[in-house]
Amino acid sequence: MSSILPGKRILLVIGGGIAAYKGLELIRRLRERGADVRAILTKAGEAFVTPLSVSALTGDKVYTDLFSLTDEAEMGHIEMSRDADLLVVAPATADLLAKMAQGVANDLASTTLLATDKKVLVAPAMNVRMWLHPATQRNIAQLKQDGVAFVGPNDGEMACGEYGPGRLSEPLEIVAAIERALAGPTFIPLPVSVRLDTPLLPALPLAGKHVLVTAGPTHEPIDPVRYIANRSSGKQGYAIAAAALAAGARVTLVSGPVALLAPPGVKLVPVETAREMLEAVEEALPADIAIFSAAVADWRVADAGAQKIKKGEAGTPSFSLVENPDILATIAHDAARRPSLVVGFAAETEHVVEHAKAKLARKGCDLIIANDVSPESGVMGGDRNRVHLVSARGVETWPDMDKDAVARALVAHIAKLAGA
Numbered sequence: 001m002s003s004i005l006p007g008k009r010i011l012l013v014i015g016g017g018i019a020a021y022k023g024l025e026l027i028r029r030l031r032e033r034g035a036d037v038r039a040i041l042t043k044a045g046e047a048f049v050t051p052l053s054v055s056a057l058t059g060d061k062v063y064t065d066l067f068s069l070t071d072e073a074e075m076g077h078i079e080m081s082r083d084a085d086l087l088v089v090a091p092a093t094a095d096l097l098a099k100m101a102q103g104v105a106n107d108l109a110s111t112t113l114l115a116t117d118k119k120v121l122v123a124p125a126m127n128v129r130m131w132l133h134p135a136t137q138r139n140i141a142q143l144k145q146d147g148v149a150f151v152g153p154n155d156g157e158m159a160c161g162e163y164g165p166g167r168l169s170e171p172l173e174i175v176a177a178i179e180r181a182l183a184g185p186t187f188i189p190l191p192v193s194v195r196l197d198t199p200l201l202p203a204l205p206l207a208g209k210h211v212l213v214t215a216g217p218t219h220e221p222i223d224p225v226r227y228i229a230n231r232s233s234g235k236q237g238y239a240i241a242a243a244a245l246a247a248g249a250r251v252t253l254v255s256g257p258v259a260l261l262a263p264p265g266v267k268l269v270p271v272e273t274a275r276e277m278l279e280a281v282e283e284a285l286p287a288d289i290a291i292f293s294a295a296v297a298d299w300r301v302a303d304a305g306a307q308k309i310k311k312g313e314a315g316t317p318s319f320s321l322v323e324n325p326d327i328l329a330t331i332a333h334d335a336a337r338r339p340s341l342v343v344g345f346a347a348e349t350e351h352v353v354e355h356a357k358a359k360l361a362r363k364g365c366d367l368i369i370a371n372d373v374s375p376e377s378g379v380m381g382g383d384r385n386r387v388h389l390v391s392a393r394g395v396e397t398w399p400d401m402d403k404d405a406v407a408r409a410l411v412a413h414i415a416k417l418a419g420a
């Protein structure tokens with residue numbers, strides 16, 4: 001297929017960041033395919049690549065300063081953006097995205113991006129936490145609503161040593177996205193009268209979905225005053241419920257006994273035992289997405305006493321245990337009631353990923369979030385978590401994050417899987 005690029009005029013904004021060097025390669029790839037490239041280098045970009053190397057590759061002068069009189073005389077920033085067939089921002093930093101989303105125009109790059117009537121394609125690159133931050137995600141949702149096209153970011157090892165989404169797409173991936181953008185309809189901003197009908201808030205990826213979350217431990221009575229329990233604090237499940245709510249979902253949180261307040265707006269169903277939890281989950285169905293984060297007790301005492309067991313009456317008591325229902329497996333294997341996305345957790349103290357893979361198959365869920373809950377990990381009851389996402393597609397390991405950040409990243413991931 002012949003390329004659409006020969007003769008096309010691309011205005012490339014190179015933002016700051018370690019990935020700026022890929023902007024140079026992008027210029028080469030575009031020019032060898034016959035496109036004309038004019039480049040704006042932001043001040044932050046100049047810290048990573050030099051104006052001289054940019055201009056050597058574009059074969060043009062490089063535009064760096066809004067208030068340069070010569071540039072203004074030769075070509076004003078408005079003409080520069082109008083003169084292009086497509087504006088490309090690569091790498092697009094969190095700062096540039098924020099400016100674009102807010103309409104800030106305080107340097108040549110942001111002014112040009114605000115003044116354009118052409119389609120804009122952005123290739124973001126930033127640290128994984130900056131990418132996952134709700135402020136950045138809000139800005140992206142706003143920009144998509146404004147008609148801006150995106151390519152990437154890719155998942156992978158970052159220059160800062162962390163792993164996750166945030167890597168700039170490869171130059172050839174950006175070239176392909178440019179070709180697609182040029183082949184598609186030209187961007188015409190919607191008139192204000194039309195936009196007033198659309199929500200001003202960024203699109204909420206889980207709007208209209210019912211998300212069911214189980215959280216916390218269960219308490220299995222031995223007698224009216226004693227019970228079997230575990231160290232689960234419920235923090236991760238509560239954070240997931242809050243993140244799903246923030247993403248626009250209706251959320252039902254079926255929770256064992258914890259010392260946490262349910263996020264306002266979430267429907268809390270408090271339970272004590274595994275059997276009560278199963279009943280509450282069944283009552284809460286149908287749901288579009290179910291996330292089983294509870295640390296359900298595997299066993300209960302077969303014949304819990306109705307009265308407090310008194311010391312010395314019959315020597316040291318012994319209990320026989322019976323297995324509790326597996327809530328996750330019950331729902332995941334029930335074709336009629338199964339939510340379209342079922343997510344389980346696997347709390348393990350050893351061979352974390354291997355056990356999680358076995359659980360994925362055994363329990364019939366779509367995704368297992370596996371974590372190490374050995375005492376050394378500090379996860380049980382602690383504020384941080386390091387999770388592995390295990391699914392039929394493979395295993396993805398996320399960096400150690402606080403439980404709120406894990407919850408937000410997880411909800412964003414799940415929204416993508418649910419096709420929201």
Ligand code: CTP
Nearest residue numbers: 292293294296324325326327328344345346347
């Ligand atoms: N789970 C459940 N009902 C149970 C036990 C577990 O819904 N009775 C769910 C948990 O909420 C979690 C997943 O199953 O999402 C795995 O829980 P985990 O305790 O790690 O697994 P177990 O089934 O107890 O398996 P094992 O004893 O092999 O660790």
